[in-house]
Amino acid sequence: MASIQTTAGGMPVLILKEGTKESKGREAQKNNIAAAKLIAEIVKTSLGPRGMDKMLVDNLGDVTITNDGATILKEIDVQHPAAKMMVEVAKSVDNEVGDGTTSSVVFAGALLEKAEELINKDVHPSIIVDGYNASAEQALKLLEKIAVNVDVSDKDLLLRIARTSMDSKLVSEDSPLLGQIVVDATKQVAEKSDDGLKVDLDNIKVEKKAGGSMRDTKLIKGIVLDKEVVHAGMPKRIEKARIALINSALEIEKTEMSAEIRISDPHQMQMFLEEENRMLKAMVDKVKEAGANVLLCQKGIDDIAQHYLAKAGVLAVRRVKESDMTKMSRATGARIVNNLDDLTSKDLGSADLVEERKVETDKWVFIEGCKNPKAVTILVRGGSQRVVDEADRSLHDALMVMKDVLEKPAIVAGGGAPEAYIAGELRQWSSSQEGRAQLAVQKFADALDAIPLNLAENAGMDPIDTMTELRAKQSKGAKWTGVDARNTQVTDMFKQNVLEPVVVKQQIIKSATEVVSMILRIDDVIAATKSKMPAGPPGGMGGMGGMGGMGME
Ligand code: ADP
Ligand code: MG
Numbered sequence: 001m002a003s004i005q006t007t008a009g010g011m012p013v014l015i016l017k018e019g020t021k022e023s024k025g026r027e028a029q030k031n032n033i034a035a036a037k038l039i040a041e042i043v044k045t046s047l048g049p050r051g052m053d054k055m056l057v058d059n060l061g062d063v064t065i066t067n068d069g070a071t072i073l074k075e076i077d078v079q080h081p082a083a084k085m086m087v088e089v090a091k092s093v094d095n096e097v098g099d100g101t102t103s104s105v106v107f108a109g110a111l112l113e114k115a116e117e118l119i120n121k122d123v124h125p126s127i128i129v130d131g132y133n134a135s136a137e138q139a140l141k142l143l144e145k146i147a148v149n150v151d152v153s154d155k156d157l158l159l160r161i162a163r164t165s166m167d168s169k170l171v172s173e174d175s176p177l178l179g180q181i182v183v184d185a186t187k188q189v190a191e192k193s194d195d196g197l198k199v200d201l202d203n204i205k206v207e208k209k210a211g212g213s214m215r216d217t218k219l220i221k222g223i224v225l226d227k228e229v230v231h232a233g234m235p236k237r238i239e240k241a242r243i244a245l246i247n248s249a250l251e252i253e254k255t256e257m258s259a260e261i262r263i264s265d266p267h268q269m270q271m272f273l274e275e276e277n278r279m280l281k282a283m284v285d286k287v288k289e290a291g292a293n294v295l296l297c298q299k300g301i302d303d304i305a306q307h308y309l310a311k312a313g314v315l316a317v318r319r320v321k322e323s324d325m326t327k328m329s330r331a332t333g334a335r336i337v338n339n340l341d342d343l344t345s346k347d348l349g350s351a352d353l354v355e356e357r358k359v360e361t362d363k364w365v366f367i368e369g370c371k372n373p374k375a376v377t378i379l380v381r382g383g384s385q386r387v388v389d390e391a392d393r394s395l396h397d398a399l400m401v402m403k404d405v406l407e408k409p410a411i412v413a414g415g416g417a418p419e420a421y422i423a424g425e426l427r428q429w430s431s432s433q434e435g436r437a438q439l440a441v442q443k444f445a446d447a448l449d450a451i452p453l454n455l456a457e458n459a460g461m462d463p464i465d466t467m468t469e470l471r472a473k474q475s476k477g478a479k480w481t482g483v484d485a486r487n488t489q490v491t492d493m494f495k496q497n498v499l500e501p502v503v504v505k506q507q508i509i510k511s512a513t514e515v516v517s518m519i520l521r522i523d524d525v526i527a528a529t530k531s532k533m534p535a536g537p538p539g540g541m542g543g544m545g546g547m548g549g550m551g552m553e
Contacts, residue, residue, distance in 0.1 A: 021526075028525045029119065032082035033112045036519055039078065039086040040109020043069045047102045047451075048415075049168045050459040050485045065386050067169050068393050069102030070094040082519050089515045093507050098400020099165050100504040103451055108512035110450035114443035115520055123436050125520040131433070131440020136513040138429060139422045139448075140506055146421065146479060147410040147502035152197060158183045158402065160497045164414055165401040167486075167498070169394040170387070174214045178395065181219045185376050186402040188221070199403040205327055206395060208380035208388040211360040216381040217391070222331045222351055222370040223324060224377045228363035229356045230301055230318045233310035241315075241354040243367070244292035244343060245325055245336045249299035250283050252276050277304055283340055284308035290343045294354045294367075298325050298336075315354055317365050328367065330375035404501035413493035414500045415482030416452025416470070423448040424474050452483045459485035466490060 023031060045052050046067045056064045056075040064075055073087040089108050090101040115128045150157055162179035166172055189203040207224045229236060263269045280302055287295055287309070295301075295309065295316040309316050320328075329336050334349025352369025359379075378395060382388040405411060412418045423445040430441035449467065456466040466483060469490045473481040482493035 023525045025523050026119075028523055029125065029520070030116075031080075031525070032519050032522055033116050035080040035083040036086045036112050037109050039073065039083050040105050040112075042076070043072055043090075043102050044106045044109070044450075044454050045458060046072065047106055047168075048455040048458050048485050049172065050455075051102070051168060052458070053170065063386065064389070065170070066390055066393060067102075068390075068397065069105055071393055073101075073105070081525065082522075085515050085519060089511045092511045096511075097404055097501070097504045097507045099397045099404075099500070100508045104508040104512050106450055106454055107447060107508060108516050110447035111444065111512060111516040112519065114447050115440075115516065118436075118439055118443060123439060125523070127436050128440045128443075129517045129520050131437040132444050132513055132517060134433070134437065135426055135441045135444035136509050138426060139444075139509050142422050142425055143412065143418060143502055143506055143509075146418065147412055150405060150409045150411055152406055152409050155183055155187070157499075158187075158405065161405055161411060161499045161501065162398045162402055164498050164500055165398045166394050169397075170390045171214065171394045174217070174391075177215060178217060178391070179398065181217065181378055182395065182398045182402050184219055185378055186399060186406060188376050189374055190406050191374070196409070197406045199406050201399055201403055202323075203327065203330060203375040204399060205324075205375065205377040206380060206392055207364075207377055208382075208392050209359050209362070210382065210385040210388050212381040212383075214382045214387065214391060218379050218381075220366065220368050220377040220379055221373050222366070222368040222377065223328050223375065224379055225296075225317060225320060225324060225365045225367070226362065227317045227320060227365055229365060230316050231306040231310045233307070234315050235313055236315070237353070237355040238293050238315050239353055241294045241351045241367070242292050242345075243294040243296060243328070243332050243334050243349040243351060243354070244287055244290060244347065245296050245298075245329055245332075245334045245349065246287075246340060246343070247298040247322075247325060247336050247338055248340060249301070250280065250297060250305040250340070251300050251302040252279055280305045281308050284312060284314075286340045286343055287314060288312050290348060291345045292343075292348055294351075296320050296325070296328060296367075298322060315356075315365075327375040331370045331373035332367065333371075401501055401504065404503045408501065408503050410502045411499050412502050412505055413480045413482060413496075414498040415484055415493040415496070416455050417480045417482030417493045418505055419448040419451040420470050420474050420482065421479045424471070455483040455485050459483070459488050461485075461488050 046054060046069065051067055053065050053067045054072050056072065058075065066072060070090045073090045078084050078087055086105055086108060089104050093101050093104045111132065118128050119125060159179050162182045163175040166175040166178060171178055185204050186199055190197045190199045205223060207226065263272065284305055293314055295314050297316065297318045298320050301316060301318040306316065325336055328334065332349025332351050335347040337343045337347050350371065351367045354365065354367050356363050356365050380388050380391050380395065382391050426441055426445040430438045433441055452470055453463050453467060457463050470481060470483065473490060478492065480492045480494040481490060484491045484493065484496050
């Protein structure tokens, strides 16, 4: 390829390694935009309550059925660098706010599509980028302005917000129950800080088990351990539990070096074993003296110690994960003790009930009925593994949404209402901009319309009629007018109880604009050939980025 070489005094100089592929200028831009748009194309039919689900099959044949933008993109193996950047948008939105992943990709795709129209009219990409960034800033301000503050003690309102995030998922039928669980769980673990509430979702343990129905999903005021009671002779149920959390082993420490003990006299052997026995019994006595009837140990428990614990009527579980120990401490109020010798009754936590129960074929230990626990468990049930997996993902979105509103209690209506409103405002504002920047602002507004437009399309509504009606109502000042995809009408989405945290909408705009700016600024793609890949056609761009399988050149 000519561009890999340059000439110095008539002599060709090779500056890139042989086999390196390069595409420049318009061509590079076109390739990137096409690849990124394709990603948006994949997820856009799954947007909203009437969006379709995707069935993804990995190379081991495992099937995932989902509607979640971030999950869809995580599961498909994207190779083109620009397409990868689109996957990153979904990831960043997922990390920051948890919901709105599909919207962010759809919006970014629309921004690129509109940018391409301008590029084709010879508007320079950097002008588009500037116009987009100015529009995004303006859009964020507008969102801040129209957002409605909420009272975080209004549980009914919180429930409606949680339900909105689940309404677009497989689990929507059960959203009244699941939504309630999400609200109760997040409120339970929320903590007051200087600036409002703080929610650490690490304090909500989600355990899932296929079987039963989604309606059996429960919030447990405590922790569920996927472990069984360590010894058959121990009680399987203890009411008014006094719980010790120990993170050292109830075993005799083996010496670091391999030592050999020579015993010549059977009497010595006897003494040796008795000594070991005595030490283990002393450990169990410590637990008894502290008054514990439940022992949860992060390390091992020796058989002999198990025997003494069983005799003392203590329910014990061993090899509990460290993360579960922390959660248990927050749920029961127990202090995690490193050294058994330090254990006192003050270190114990409490729970109304600790019980081993059968969950399908497994035996799990439930620590429940904790007083004001700062860590809780959601036990997800459902007809099959695929159903509980999707329920788990939907719960994740809803929990994040609840965290978002509790930490920043401001919401907007959904259904494309805020997007349509901002688009209208930006179109007016664009006249204050100069020359070509004006065009970019208008295109940004057009791209925002992609959200209500796709919601309508996915609901089988006529896109043109819907958008016309939406704009007409918006221009009369009805700013919460959006696409009610459930009842296929254009109406006030606040009244329809479709409510979302304003931070989700803000993050969608931020992340999408950011990645689109990055993609538009690229005018040169230099790609080393992958050593594993079969050599592409000589000089062609066919192998570059490896999007061939997805119809990309
Ligand atoms: P995302 O991953 O972007 O959250 P979703 O598939 O969850 O994608 O769809 C979210 C969009 O669906 C938001 O714009 C939201 O306002 C909208 N939405 C949710 N429920 C409804 C509804 N009942 N009617 C119309 N739009 C809705
Ligand atoms: Mg969503």
